Amino acid sequence: MSLYIVGALVLIALFLIALYNRLVVFRNRIDNAWSQIDVQLRRRYDLIPNLVEAVKGYAAHERQVFERVTEARARAIAAGTVGEQGQAESMLTQSLRSLFAVAENYPQLRASENFKHLQEELSGTESKIAFARQFYNDTVLRYNNARQSFPAVVIANAMRFGPREYFEMEEAAREPVKVSF
Amino acid sequence: MYDAIEGNVRRTWLLFAGFVVVVAALGYVFGELTGFGHAGAIGAAVLAAVAAWGSYYYSDRIVLSISGAQEAPRELFPYLHNAAEGLAIAAGLPVPRLYVIGDSAPNAFATGRDPQHAAIVVTTGLLDKLDRLELEGVIAHEMAHIQNYDIRLSTIAAVLVGTIALLSDGFLRSMRWGRRRGSRQSGSGLLVLVGIALAILAPIAARLLRMAVSRNREYLADASGVLLTRFPDGLAGALEKISADPEPLEVANKATAHLYIINPLREWGGWTNSLFSTHPPVEERVRRLRAM
Numbered sequence: 001m002s003l004y005i006v007g008a009l010v011l012i013a014l015f016l017i018a019l020y021n022r023l024v025v026f027r028n029r030i031d032n033a034w035s036q037i038d039v040q041l042r043r044r045y046d047l048i049p050n051l052v053e054a055v056k057g058y059a060a061h062e063r064q065v066f067e068r069v070t071e072a073r074a075r076a077i078a079a080g081t082v083g084e085q086g087q088a089e090s091m092l093t094q095s096l097r098s099l100f101a102v103a104e105n106y107p108q109l110r111a112s113e114n115f116k117h118l119q120e121e122l123s124g125t126e127s128k129i130a131f132a133r134q135f136y137n138d139t140v141l142r143y144n145n146a147r148q149s150f151p152a153v154v155i156a157n158a159m160r161f162g163p164r165e166y167f168e169m170e171e172a173a174r175e176p177v178k179v180s181f
Numbered sequence: 182m183y184d185a186i187e188g189n190v191r192r193t194w195l196l197f198a199g200f201v202v203v204v205a206a207l208g209y210v211f212g213e214l215t216g217f218g219h220a221g222a223i224g225a226a227v228l229a230a231v232a233a234w235g236s237y238y239y240s241d242r243i244v245l246s247i248s249g250a251q252e253a254p255r256e257l258f259p260y261l262h263n264a265a266e267g268l269a270i271a272a273g274l275p276v277p278r279l280y281v282i283g284d285s286a287p288n289a290f291a292t293g294r295d296p297q298h299a300a301i302v303v304t305t306g307l308l309d310k311l312d313r314l315e316l317e318g319v320i321a322h323e324m325a326h327i328q329n330y331d332i333r334l335s336t337i338a339a340v341l342v343g344t345i346a347l348l349s350d351g352f353l354r355s356m357r358w359g360r361r362r363g364s365r366q367s368g369s370g371l372l373v374l375v376g377i378a379l380a381i382l383a384p385i386a387a388r389l390l391r392m393a394v395s396r397n398r399e400y401l402a403d404a405s406g407v408l409l410t411r412f413p414d415g416l417a418g419a420l421e422k423i424s425a426d427p428e429p430l431e432v433a434n435k436a437t438a439h440l441y442i443i444n445p446l447r448e449w450g451g452w453t454n455s456l457f458s459t460h461p462p463v464e465e466r467v468r469r470l471r472a473m
Contacts (some may be wrong), residue, residue: 036270040270117259120259120263121259121263122258123263123313124259124262124263124264124266124267125263127263127264127267127313127317128263128266128267128270130267131268131270131271131409132270132271133266133272134271134409134411135271135273155286166283
């Protein structure tokens with residue numbers, strides 16, 4: 001009789017271990033997805049000084065715009081949590097938008113190879129940020145679902161698997177489109 | 182999606198088996214006609230097995246080279262690289278190798294044996310004629326084929342089906358040549374009939390098989406592609422532009438046509454179009470995309 005009890009306990013333990021491991025896998029996937037975003041955000045920070053320099057060469061007097069961009073960049077680099085990061089990046093996107101609006105007034109600037117190259121790199125990076133964000137948010141959704149469903153929720157609470165934040169950020173050119181399948 | 186992958190693995194094995202059987206049958210008839218006897222069938226079966234094995238590893242290279250695709254360097258095609266890298270991130274896959282075909286007809290395909298050995302090929306016409314969101318739609322469609330392992334099945338099919346077409350063609354020729362020499366005995370009349378039947382049936386079988394390879398998975402790739410871009414209008418616009426373009430793609434042929442996002446061979450029409458077509462009608466694909 002006691003053998004059955006031991007057996008049942010072992011089975012329950014194995015089941016709990018499997019649940020725990022599943023949550024760990026999901027959590028690691030989120031970290032991996034976040035690092036994908038991080039790489040692209042850094043790429044954007046690296047491009048911005050060059051872009052500002054390029055525009056300065058033609059429109060040195062538009063100081064306000066440059067200051068806004070530089071400040072927004074510094075704030076984005078310093079951001080801590082996922083939520084703060086999203087806000088700071090949205091600000092940066094907006095300031096870049098006004099930088100490009102300024103550039104619109106200088107046809108020579110727009111025609112320069114350097115500027116065209118930077119513009120392509122920046123919009124490429126921004127669309128990669130968007131895709132990485134999508135992948136990250138999907139991963140977070142899967143994790144949060146797994147974390148909240150019974151019986152994993154017991155393990156999650158006991159082992160401090162907290163909820164994760166979605167990465168919300170205003171995007172450059174792409175309008176988010178609702179897709180229903 | 183895992184169903185799709187499993188189905189593709191199973192179909193690839195069926196394709197290998199079917200290929201060996203058809204080639205062995207051709208070898209048998211050829212052997213009987215030329216006096217080599219059963220050696221023809223055995224030799225052909227062995228050769229076919231070796232060819233099938235080799236096609237697993239080398240099909241992508243063969244397809245790339247017969248399509249005249251050249252590697253696309255990042256410096257010359259930053260736009261293409263950025264789009265592919267972004268969608269690889271969205272799909273959670275490694276970035277595929279990128280190739281271009283120097284042709285003004287817009288079209289694209291993906292090839293390779295798994296996501297780690299995948300390549301996406303676009304024509305220079307596609308890059309010129311589509312805007313960014315449309316190009317992303319096309320790349321996302323190809324990325325979906327890579328994710329589902331459609332590329333492995335369709336690439337191997339292209340090479341094996343091409344081989345069968347070549348063989349049956351050569352077989353018909355050698356029969357004509359044999360008749361002129363007058364070296365055949367009259368007793369082999371039945372075998373000649375079988376031979377003719379095989380030579381005619383082989384390409385038809387090949388075509389039907391290709392149809393099984395494509396069609397439904399195009400809808401699936403359209404839908405999974407949109408799941409990556411979240412922008413159905415991009416792909417819908419691209420499909421309309423590609424299919425409305427009057428230029429034929431010269432490097433495409435009947436063995437590789439099913440790989441492309443839109444059938445690159447324009448001359449087909451009438452009832453054969455719907456029976457043998459490797460692609461579902463564009464209007465239907467666009468309609469489904471717009472309804473998403």
